[in-house]
Amino acid sequence: MSGKSESNDANQDKPVIKRYRREMPEEAAEESDDDYVPYIPVKQRRKGLTQSNTTSRAQDYGSTDEEKSRTGFDDNTTKKDESANGANPSDDLDEWRKYNISLLDQHNELKKKFEARKESAIEKQLKEEEKILESVAEKKALMAVSELAKGIQYFEPIKTGWKVPKHIRDTPVAKHEALREKYRILVEGEDMPQPIKTFKDMKFPKSVINALKKKGILKPSPIQMQGLPAVLSGRDMIGIAFTGSGKTLVFVLPIVMFALEQEMSLTFMKDEGPYGLIICPSRELAKQTFEIIQYYCDAISHSGLPSLRVCLCIGGVSVKEQIDIIRRGVHIMVATPGRLMDMMQKKTVGLDVCRYLVLDEADRMIDMGFEEDVRTIFSYFKGQRQTLLFSATMPKKIQNFARSALVKPITVNVGRAGAASKEVEQEVEYVKQEAKIVHLLDTLQKTEPPVLVFAEKKQDVDAIHEYLLLKGVEAVAIHGGKDQEERSRAVAEFRKGEKDVLVATDVASKGLDFQEIKHVVNYDMPDDIEDYVHRIGRTGRYGKRGIATTFINKSIDESVLLDLKHLLIEAKQKLPPFLEALQSESEKYLDLGDERGCSYCGGLGHRITNCPKLEAMQNKQASSVGRKDYLASGAADW
Template identity: 60%
Template sequence: MSKASNDDIASDLDSYLDNVDEYVPLKYRNDGISKVYEKLNVVLPNKELIERKKQKEQTAEILIGPQAPLSLVDQTVDLKKRHIIKDKTEEDRQREEEEALLEAMARKKKLTSAFEFAQGVTYTEPLKTRQEDKTTMRQDLKIIVDGVDIPPPLLTFEAMRFPKPIYKYLAAKKITTPSLIQMQGLPIVLSGRDMIGIAFTGSGKTLAFSLPLLMFALEQEIKLPLEKSEFPIGMILAPSRELAQQTYNGIIEMSQALVDGGYPEIRALLCIGGISMQEQQRVLNMGMHIIVATPGRLQDMLQKKKFELDNCKYICLDEADRMIGMGFEDDIRNIMSFFKHQRQTLLFSATMPAKIQEFAESALVKPVIVNVSRSGAASLDVIQNVEYVKQEMRVVYLLDCLQKTSPPVLIFAENKSDVDNIMEYLLLKGVEAVSIHGSKSQDERDYAIKSFRAKKKDVLVATDVASKGLDFSEIKHVINFDMPRDIEDYVHRIGRTGRSGKTGLATTFVNMNSSDQILLDLKHLLLEAKQNIPPFLLSIHDPSDKYRQEGQALDMSLGCAFCGGLGHRILDCPKLEAQRRSEQSGKRNTGDFASNDY
């Protein structure tokens, strides 16, 4: 056998030994070597084979793994001798056991039902039905919301988890189901969020902000009762005395219902002009939970340090657009400066123009806007009749209008002198009537409101002091002796009827003294509410008529961003112009509201 042949055999042998991919016992390795030789049908002398093995071991590095010429046990011993592998300590062994245990636990099956495990069901997406349900529910209810992380609407008072005496109180008031603003507004307010609430007049806004404040005060009183001379937890501001009085009476009634049900007393302070604060001294001395006030009187008492707002963390502005937009803005800013902590702020109104919303949002923290009607829209439950009546014939025509419905009836007039003249005329005609306006004393105003509410009087004649927020039960008819100066006041006036889902009638007198701008606003309001439009309103030049002639729908967002009127733009807004004149003269708004709050 030639030398070359032996070299070839040795090369094949080396290739075999180097390319073994896994551990092979020595016995089978030798069998493999023998098969190489058998395949070549040659025999290599044992001496030369042994010599080649020694030479390979001397020249090759010690390998680790299945390709090494040593067994795994010998490899480990060798590595330890060369200090490549260190002996494991007790701590190392314990750590390895812990890691192995954790790995075994992680490999266990996830928590699942037997049915899902048997069927091999695997879920990869989280549930999304709750969010979809909220959206669908709001769409069905026609509730428009804007904000982040908005609580879902609740369709029953029971779902809101109020104390049982509150349910009895609501049942006694014949309130069995929350209104739309209450369904969405109450969960938001109870969750502590800032909120802007826009809803029709008579939709139950007062309950949506007064009941949560009562619950916050009750929670505080149960946790840590108020001591003598401690100060309010929350406050409600209203633009007129009568509205503040009405809100205060509602809170007192609910508080008394809680006391009758075994709960602690929640004390409220009425802070308005025209009443003696000596009557309120008991509440001041015992410590008060809630303040209901008009801005002027509240500011005066804060400046005189009658009480402080160190603990006050809740403030609601009722009819907020009136207070922000018509002269009370500085008073409210000054009141805010007396707060010591962050507060929950709520703004509620039936008319909240975009300009006022933007201002309000800048002062609120991530507010939620809840809108159950277009801001400034009239209630669809009110039938609106607009009649052209000459200036000198209005008083006489009043008697004919009073025959249209049974009492009680509300008559609104712009001027105090007109209120007095109407009142005198009705009394001469034998009509049981009372009147209120800013020049009357508080006792006279209280008597008029109480006797009208008690149905001892059939007719109440008033300026716009009675148009904002006051709730009179079962008003059949509202008569506007004249068209108010802006469309917002008109909406609030006619909103005294058609409340709580009942139908009402509103009759408005217009004549040559009414400006074309306010009549255009009235025309568009009637169009929106699908009311009958008299011919004299249709005859007024209207720039938007070209859209209808071209078959285009009128965009309601094209109205005034300041007052919400649909018949003019902000550059032509009479309300804005009046406010500018007032600011230039250095006076507060000359309207009846501004002069009545002290």
């Protein structure tokens, strides 16, 4: 009794814990024992996961009768699999074996599914790119305003007195095609003239052929084989070939012959002319073209034929001297757009008798913002003209835009538009920004002079020039901030071999021809891959070998590096590891086959959907529209 009472007393001291019975529904109470989930071994869990994945895949594939029969799944399979997960675990393995698909079949099905998705993604990408290109394509034709207003159209090219020699015309077509294929000449257009392998068969006078021999030009280059017969026939033409391939002679020799023909039939009087007009994007290129034309005109006049007057119209040179030549009557004029526009607006120059128009480096001219000037120049013509466009880089957008101004145009393409010359050995080096100028000295020692060094900014050109002079290097520099006299003197000294190094911005990259350039150094990688192609094209000219060294680092935009990578691959050059590691989105996910590169700018390392050049152009247009609206609102008064 005493023990019992002690235990009761102890229980009274403890706190009372109240317990409540939870009322459960009858159904739940019945199933409570079945809800217990025992531990499942890892192997068994994996097997169950594989089975459930296969079942869901079978449901995906079983949407059509054809797919059911192909995959071996049907609705019954799914039901059986579902039942297998339930009360009959002993039948699970047998069911799985019965309806299992081999790994190879699974792989094939997944591969087919992936390929279908991939094709649809490619189609979607190409359609999107087509829409973008259409939205940015020029709707405004490159024609004179008066011709557009009056609905004047020309359907036949200008007729000339020149014809392909009979023995070449009688040669079988297969031989002409074989010749084009041998020299990688691609042609497009109607009634294509046959290619000609000698200057003699092109019917040039002896004085011109001898002048060519003095320059070391004994036979036509591929672009000249096809281009010269086309131009001499009076055809409009788009000429595309890598830098240093002899494009200049394709339009220089015919204009000299046409002007000579006009002078012999009827002498040019005071204030008459020009008969031929050549427009260049830079002063240096215009001056170089003028000197080439003058050379062949002098050769003709020394042989006893009539002399031809050539005029150079560029900024930075006395207008009075140019006007004096024009007033005497001029046969051929070489000009930059700005000075030519100024002289035409002042009615110093007229294009009433002009029947021959050349746009040299045409795509660069449009890119540099001269497009409206070119349109205005077209409106000064009083009749049909033969129009020629030449460049080493000409994207499809520019070609399509240019065709609006041409009559039955012929496109002559030697190599891909925008491709680098195969004669240039391209080297790419990773150099930190702060180490560039010191590394430049070592790079200059790779080859003998002369060497061209390109930089993006004017201040960098001046800094490099000063550094090289301090280190005892004979160097000169040119950029847009220097006056024309200083620029001309620097180029002349470099050409004569008095200076070893020329440091320049891109004013020296487009079309300039320097003899025996051994080495081109890109101190800065340009923002545009087309500028890179033009720069390195200053070496490796006329079949000679050259070296181009480019400094790159992390500050350069990845899209430019991808373009550079693909350009090096195309030219079969050695890829440095840091470029090889770069991969574009299209390389990762889409294989677009022959659809390579950007259809807007021609860069091989990106698509038009992420073209930096297009984006920059659109941003520029947007900012200019905003500024116009702002100024129109009255802000201009401030």
